[in-house]
Amino acid sequence: MARGRRRSAHLGTPLPPAPCVRPSPWHRGPDMTSDNTRRAYAQDWQHYSRWCRLRGDDPLPPRPETIALYLADLARPQDTSAGLSLASIERRLSGLSWNAQQRGFDLDRRDPTLAAALTDIRHRLNRPATTKDPLGARDILAMISTLPRDLRGMRDRTILLMGYAGGLRRSEIVGLDARRDAPYGGQGWVTLSEPGALLVLRAGDGWREVEIGRGSSDRGCPVHALEQWLSYAKIDQGPIFVRVSRDAKRILGGRLNDRHVARLVKQTVHDAGIRGELPEKDRMALFSGHSLRAGFAHHAEAAEHLVRAQLGIGSPPPRADPEMRFQVNLTRAAGL
Template sequence: MSKTAENRPANTEKSHSANLDTANEDESASESSDTIALPAHVAGSGTLDQLIDTARDYAKAATAKNTNKAYAADWKHFVRWCRMKGTEPLPPSPEMIGLYLTDLAAPAGPSPALSVSTIDRRLSGLAWNYAQRGFDLDRTDRHISSVLAGIKRKHARPPVQKAAILPEDILAMVATLPYDLRGLRDRAILLLGFAGGLRRSEIVSLDAGKGDTPDSGGWVDILNDGAVLTLNAKTGWREVEIGRGSSDKTCPIHALEQWLHFAKIDFGPIFVRTSRDGKKALEARLSDKHVARLIKTTVLKSGIRAELPEKDRLALFSGHSLRAGLASSAEVDERYVQKQLGHASAEMTRRYQRRRDRFRVNLTKAAGL
């Protein structure tokens, strides 16, 4: 190796890497971890190249797939904005990022203003992308923190919550499904998602057994009294216990067993696509978007909130409606609901409870008034 290469300043390499990243802004955020490489003074080898590939896989797995997609979109939007303003995204400029946040909250053009939560997420996406490129973004810099605080003070609104799917709703929804193979699958998805308070990504990531597939997000153990779901969720590994229902018609475990039996699934992804005629289970795992579409479709067919226009009914419900439904319907100690949903705090669980006795504990009377 020449002296020139040995004595090359570190910031020169960073600048070169930054230029490459800027040129490839259309690549996904997870692919920015491809910058993981050997130090310049180390000679490559087959063994080290294998380790680099493995390290890149770990780097991609550090954040959820949907988070990676969102951060990639955030970076792409910011790069385009910078070029339209005649500036460059690298290195990070707190002044320019402050102006970017301002334009998101109060755009001068035809673009709609973004919500405070979306702006906050965009900033997190930029910080993550800068970190992948070897830069630190100081979010406490006054050009960023002061602008963001002002945006929150002026534009913050209470979070818009999706409607909860209540027990009578879920029964009406599953009643719209046929008893063909596809209907058995979708019935299991709705009942299991509701009884487990599961995220849509947790539902479709389940495998029949431990370690069946590389992209598994957990597995199911079916027992006499119910099923235990071991999930690798965004908050870490947790177990979800789902007991059997009072009848086969409403039992999530019976619905799951029916699907597994007729689909002939004993290995790999549990919830998979079916053939066009709905008579054969395929190998491809379902997308989590299927759960959202399934909920909206069955809500419309079942006549839930029929007094509202169709557009409003569709906007009311999403994948989170299943989690909110369990939290709002289970009349047990709040701690059990918190555990089932995998929440770190009781306050987060209460956000999911659309109906509850808010004054069950009356501190006014307890204080003697």
Template sequence: MADANAGLPAHIERLADRARSYVEAASSANTRRAYASDWKHFSAWCQRSNLSPLPPDPQIIGLYITALASGTAERNPKSNSVSTIERRLSSLSWNYAQRGTPLNRKDRHIATVLAGIRNTHGAPPRQKEAVLPEHLIAMLETLDRGTLRGIRDRTMLLIGFAGGLRRSEIVGLDCGRDQTEDGHGWVEILDKGLLVTLRGKTGWREVEIGRGSSDVTCPLVAVETWIKFARIERGPLFRRVRGQGKDVGPDRLNDREVARLVKKVALAAGVRPDLTENERAEKFSGHSLRAGLASSAEADERYIQKQLGHASAEMTRKYQRRRDRFRVNLTKAAGL
């Protein structure tokens, strides 16, 4: 493939390269992978259906989302959930926009079909299981405190839970400000706790993680212990452990490692023994830590909302698996 910048002055080439880096920075790596995967899925369906993915044709998109809902878009019949269909549609919109050929999602071939799919197949969202404090303590006990991997994993679980952090926010942390280009925040160790500065979905925010009541479950102690034994002075906070667990490398952990860790230790600790192994793997994820804090912290809702970085209290309530839903009784308030 020919270089799109061929023949351009050197300073313009540099600007073009910088512009591409800004385009990449506009969305997370996970989002870009999902966009690419969804475009590949759509293109494969078009090829099997003897259709062309370009230029955008609302009628073809309407047929595609119909195939997704009816389970005929795959080689092996499998119907997609409404949320998956909406995500794939958003991915197509993004991909078309990047090609300079916007997709009109309000066209009746798309909007009317999607409305019918929502009415026919819509279902309440399936939430991830919350990791509650008693679960977390049991999960921590399954990790070896005498190994680098065990120390690191304990630290990620504790800071993820106490900070109400997303998995990408956990692995995106650096030891200090402006230390890496791919970092999404940094930690500051203070006397009373950790001050975590994050660049999340809603912009920059500060998260205060106070000292725990015990050193065993204290996020601050865990971070100090990890930094000391991993001999990390700057750069990514959470890194790969290599050399049969005796050495810490320079590379930042992938955020999927957080989800794998939560699933693994929840299974090892016997959390939710009523579930099968496969069900537990489906129920627990990195989001389980955020849901656990939201569900168990005995604090005013606005503080929980701030910690999780939510724009609305309604979103925070969706994370609260355990709360008094009838604290405000409008029946009695109305005089009945």
């Protein structure tokens, strides 16, 4: 394309001429941007403009709040397409900043709203990769629907719901005790209240708290499932998840091995027909007990620092004031 010729961006907002030919009145000094970069930036503006139009927004003036939502959507699209990498998102933001400047507007990348959005995206995209597929809330609901309505089914339903909503490791699930300071060799204990279940778990040399709020309905509520299990199994101390007789009518006692969680996930994934289009061997290789924890990490729609705290990633936050607990219901944020 000949230099100096105008090119139109989406929504009819023209790009300025090349800087050596009659620069626009708001042009700010020499622009050393290459032709290839200018073409990429024009495509960035077209994509952003189209996104704004679909939302009923105007791309001009460029508002940090709108751009923050746009960047978050690039990282985790609402449809089934894959999100962009961190480098691509930052490059896209550079394109929007350049386009805004050429149109006479300032877009400060240090704006608190934009900075917070980028921090969230960096943390989200830099989460450790998992070797097993994450399970979502719909998967969990399908899996628990395959369980029998007896003591064993009640126990296993609680394991799946608690493991997913708490982002728990296998050892943390089976290591839970019903009471504090009991000499049962567990990994932590549970305290039930009206808002939900507060788990206190071993974390290195200290302890960390995990809040599991009540779900949107009893069917998928991990707290309701736990209350039912404790009541019917008559467990008020010692390990929460224990062995059940073959006929599933009696509690035998004895803490479950964490391998039970892995076997339970694989069996219920199979029975629910999840990823049924794959060969049996390949399908079973995709899922394990870690799929519960990975599922929460992948699907929880909450601030990144809350998700990381729930997972126990990074330095543990200070103990929350009791009145400040359950301010955000992470169970519902994860889809239950």
